Amino acid sequence: MKDKIVSYIKSLEPAIFGENCKPITSVKISKVVERDYSINYNIIINGTKYLLKLNINKMLDIDSMLGVEYNILKYMNGVFGPKVYHLDTSRKTFPYDIIICEFIDGEAPKEYNKHVLVNIAKVMSVIHSIDTDQMKTFLPTRTPFENFELFTAFPKDIKKTKELAVINQLIAKAKHELYNNKSLFTNINQCFIYYGIDLNNLLFKENKIKLIDWSLSCKGDKAEDIALVFAAANIFHKKPLDQKTRNLFLEQFTLYGDDRTLAKRLKLFEFLTSLYILCILYRLLYSPTIPKEILKKHKKRYESCLRYGIGYLTHK
CATH class of the missing domain: 3.90.1200.10 (Aminoglycoside phosphotransferase (APH), C-terminal lobe)
Known part of the structure; x- marks a missing residue:
């Protein structure tokens, strides 16, 4: 799966990640986090961290949960959530919807204090x-x-x-x-x-x-x-x-x-x-x-x- 993800990212247009983004020459996967609905890959593209999410478990009768999320994050533009760069709901490369967004290097709270x-x-x-x-x-x-x-x-x-x-x-x-x-x-x-x-x-x-x-x-x-x-x-x-x-x-x-x-x-x-x-x-x-x-x-x-x-x- 990791090799397939690397190949997929290298096939994307560099402009997805910003006007000044150079051709994608280096892609590394630093961490994989398995969540309830998705598998999240922490990826490094040309030295910059991003998050790639595969929506692996369609639990609810909603056509495109990631499609909704993508449009909201695009509108928010980094306020309260990560900046978002790419959405793929074609399911041609993977049998899942894909979203790529900003990697937030933050700390998750452990309790409701x-x-x-x-x-x-x-x-x-x-x-x-x-x-x-x-x-x-x-x-x-x-x-x-x-x-x-x-x-x-x-x-x-x-x-x-x-x-x-x-x-x-x-x-x-x-x-x-x-x-x-x-x-x-x-x-x-x-x-x-x-x-x-x-x-x-x-x-x-x-x-x-x-x-x-x-x-x-x-x-x-x-x-x-x-x-x-x-x-x-x-x-x-x-x-x-x-x-x-x-x-x-x-x-x-x-x-x-x-x-x-x-x-x-x-x-x-x-x-x-x-x-x-x-x-x-x-x-x-x-x-x-x-x-x-x-x-x-x-x-x-x-x-x-x-x-x-x-x-x-x-x-x-």
Whole structure:
């Protein structure tokens, strides 16, 4: 695979990496990172570091997750995320979508401490205030009801287990709660939401946060974006954020003072997004599309988080 990637990069036009980029003569792969949805290659082209991502696991019914990410990062141009240089969705060289972007030499946080949460909230608050008019050609819009259908739909050939039976019961409960409270979403102003906050998607560089995975970003309800932070902190670290920490987080969103239903939507969305995480974990464990080497590497973590999450939601 590495040799194939090197050949692929050498076949690209140098102008992709900037007007002054010289012909590509040297390509080295310094590191390979296997993530849940992708394999990331740290590559060095003519002495400069880049990141090449192969989207190896199509877990959701979204035509081009990397296509969405590419257009968002192109628009952002290095603000809050890496600069992006190349997208290939032809699947001619590899049976996967490919994206090449800036390599960010940052440090991933290990826990949701005060410093991390405050910085996440500040970045999210700015993201939520971005004018989406110039992004409407590529930024998808998803209502809470569309997200529910997207994340809770399992493929027909998924393995049937006791855990899946419990998850399906939780899905039925969540659907009832969502549609029973649909009045909460009347006249809600949708905004640009990141929809992917987890410590694995964060890097600190020069004391500033960079977000490295924008594939699920969309125009949606800001409360759902915030609730996903609470859900991810709980499910992946098995410790719900206490009320004091939540209040500290919410204090950073100064523009939300007039949002009268925010608290009620947050409560509902925290249950929903926790359930979505469980659905994703189950797909990762039992979907036939995930490469065996990646499943083997992450299986214990998936199983542990799934067990905890099922127990937590069942007793809520």
